[in-house]
Amino acid sequence: MKKLLITVLFFSIVLGGVYGAGKKDEPAKTAGTAAMSAAARTHTVVDFKGNSVEVPNKIERIVVLGPLPAPTVLTVFQQGKTDNIVGVSPDSVNGAKYSIFSKYAPDFQNISSAFYTGGKLNLEELIKLKPDVVFYMDASVAAPLRQAGIAAVALAHPSTGWDASPLVTLKSWMDTMAQTLQMESPAQQIIAYGEQVEKEIKARIEKHPLPSPNKILFISKYSDTTIASAGKKSFGQYWANLLGGINLGGKATQGAINMEQIYEWQPDQVFILTFSDKTPDNLYNNTAAPGHDWSGINAVKNRQVFKFPFGMHRWWPPTTDTPLAMWWFAKTARPDLFSDIDMNQKIKEYYKQFYNMTLTDADVEWILHPRAEAKRQYF
The missing domain is CATH 3.40.50.1980 (Nitrogenase molybdenum iron protein domain)
Incomplete structure (x- = not known):
């Protein structure tokens, strides 16, 4: 009987030790699981x-x-x-x-x-x-x-x-x-599409360069007191380079310019960004701002003032419409090389392919001639 009691006590101690050891390891195991869970989050x-x-x-x-x-x-x-x-x-x-x-x-x-x-x-x-x-x-x-x-x-x-x-x-x-x-995302297919558009545009430009590069002024902001051009660290560098042109704003020491500077530059073409509510007619009719006379600027005399469209976003910066912006800019700046590009058709096909939208002619007109209210409110 005494021997049996000793045996029972022995196994009780052993089992108790094993159980106790298991309890000691549990916090470490829980902490490890929590760390793994946190990492996975x-x-x-x-x-x-x-x-x-x-x-x-x-x-x-x-x-x-x-x-x-x-x-x-x-x-x-x-x-x-x-x-x-x-x-x-x-x-x-x-x-x-x-x-x-x-x-x-x-x-x-x-x-x-x-x-x-x-x-x-x-x-x-x-x-x-x-x-x-x-x-x-x-x-x-x-x-x-x-x-x-x-x-x-x-x-x-x-x-x-x-x-x-x-x-x-x-x-x-x-x-x-x-x-x-x-x-x-399926939207990432836009990149490959855009690369093909860019390749075709550059191929045409390389075959038929202008005798001298187009001098292009991109107007990013226009108010009664301020005219700002797109400078070196802007998308204007790309747009001008795409057609072998010169971004006049890249010559400025800062974004703000004045009419005296514009007369000195004499841009061949002016592109107004949709950050502003100004239109080509404002420059043609000298109604852009008090005291601003555009009548002696070559781009105005030759009716070469344009405004960037506004689709899914402004066509000047990166947007999912960027391939369309490339076609539009090329056709607008070099109509002699891109007369075959039908922007109405291009826009409708693109919007159907990438956005599953069926556009009307009025929708396309809305894109190509954006509303003044869409201007940027804050700078």
Whole structure:
């Protein structure tokens, strides 16, 4: 009996030790599982500058601060989906409201821009939106956002040292969006389409160069007090280079110019961006601004003043319409080489292929001759 009791006690101690050892290991096992789970909840995005950013795998709330066309590009990338975009700039909302984009994604106009006051970003109000990720251009916002625990991902722009090509920039944005959202999109096929368009345009230009390069002035801003041209770090460099021309704004030491400078330059062609509400008629009729006499400018005398179209976004910067913008710019600047390009047909076919939209002639007219209300409100 005594022997039996000793035996029972022995096994009790052994089993108790084994059980106790198991209990000691449990916190370590739980901590390890939690660490693995935490790691699985994020992934790394490498931005255009090579910076690594940890972003959540589950992204339900996105804010797009810039560049300005990026919110519409993201919408097209998501095939029209906007319910996970919770914040954009007021200029993005305004541009969408007065363009054909309003037919593609009507709910876009309901996205909040209330975290801007008078066009200025209020970071505290942005943080209240509790975004999972923020796309940005202005590097000054990155640190405050990350300090608030928000994943901030940079998008490329020539002003930050990136390529001036709208198509190359569009590809960079889409690649970054694909990394961030962990998905591919049919919209990425636009890049290959655009590369073919660019190749054909360059081939024609190389065969038939002008005796001397066209001097082109791109007007980015025009008010009663200010005329601004697109400078070196702008998409104007690309557009001029595409046709073997000269971006006159690239010669300026700063964006702001005056009529005296324009008379000195004597541009062959003037392209007004849709940031402004001015039209070619304003220059032809000398109604652009008090005291501004355009009558002695070669581009005006030869009726060579044009305004960029506005489709899914402005056709000047990167947009999912960039291949169409290439055709339009080439045909407009060199009609002798591109008379075979029917923009009405090109636009209708493109919008059907990439947006599944059937456009009317009135829709095409809306794109090619944008409304003044679509101008940029804040600079």
